Amino acid sequence: MYTKNKRLMTVVLTSFMLLFTFHSGASHPTVDAQSIQLAASHKGSTTATQKKMKPENKDQELTDEKIKRMTSLFMEKLVQDTNEDYKVLNYDSKAELIQSFESISSKTLAKKYVDFYYKEYDDGLYLIPMDTPPWFDPQQNYEITNVSSNEVQLKQDNKNELYGDYSISMTFSKEEGSWKLVDVVHS
Numbered sequence: 001m002y003t004k005n006k007r008l009m010t011v012v013l014t015s016f017m018l019l020f021t022f023h024s025g026a027s028h029p030t031v032d033a034q035s036i037q038l039a040a041s042h043k044g045s046t047t048a049t050q051k052k053m054k055p056e057n058k059d060q061e062l063t064d065e066k067i068k069r070m071t072s073l074f075m076e077k078l079v080q081d082t083n084e085d086y087k088v089l090n091y092d093s094k095a096e097l098i099q100s101f102e103s104i105s106s107k108t109l110a111k112k113y114v115d116f117y118y119k120e121y122d123d124g125l126y127l128i129p130m131d132t133p134p135w136f137d138p139q140q141n142y143e144i145t146n147v148s149s150n151e152v153q154l155k156q157d158n159k160n161e162l163y164g165d166y167s168i169s170m171t172f173s174k175e176e177g178s179w180k181l182v183d184v185v186h187s
Contacts, residue, residue, distance in 0.1 A: 062144075062152050062172055062179045070104045070181050071136040071170070077101055078113055080127060088125040094118055097125065105181040106173070134158065134166045134186045150174040 077100055081089045091097040094114050101110035113133075119126050136142070142156035154170040171183040 062174075066179055067136075067154065067172070068138045070172075070179070072138065073104050074101065074181060075132065075135055077104075077110075078117060079132060082127050086127045086129055087123075088118070088127060092124050094120050094125060103178070103180075106175070106183075109182055109184065131162060133184075134160075134163045134168060136168055136170065147171075152179075 077097070080091065080097070083089060088097070091100070094111075097118065098107060098110045098114050101107070101114075117128055117130070119128055136154075136156060137158050137160075140156055140158055142154050145153045145155070147153055150173060152172045154172065155167065157165070157167050159165045167187045169183075169185045169187075170181060172179050173182045174180075175182075
């Protein structure tokens with residue numbers, strides 16, 4: 001009975017660690033030495049766990065899932081937690097915040113948005129209170145144009161109460177084997 005409960009608890013904890021790792025912004029689940037030891041100590045569970053944890057091939061095409069993940073993460077990073085004075089809690093400078101976009105966008109694009117929405121002072125980084133930009137809506141249809149094997153353009157027409165009718169064009173580029181958002185145009 002004790003062994004069965006221990007095994008069940010290990011499976012639950014391992015599943016939780018995988019979910020937490022995946023939802024914390026990683027592009028795929030990661031494995032550390034402790035997880036491998038834990039999985040190896042329970043016969044029968046290692047094969048299934050190892051198969052699920054193989055990293056995805058970075059040369060794959062830009063998928064709907066990747067587009068939605070990148071655009072969502074971009075907005076999450078752009079809208080930082082602040083105190084009541086709009087001082088950013090997790091970053092002290094624009095450079096640090098721009099660096100956090102590295103896995104999903106070009107530095108140039110991140111800088112464009114961070115420079116517009118943030119002000120840096122001696123005592124830290126502050127969000128300029130204003131509405132977020134018109135953005136990609138994952139619930140709406142969009143068109144994809146393959147410009148080349150390393151560049152894709154997305155166009156989406158949207159409507160919301162704040163901006164009315166608008167179009168958004170996004171360019172994704174494969175840089176060093178990974179897709180990144182490199183340009184956004186609102187009209």
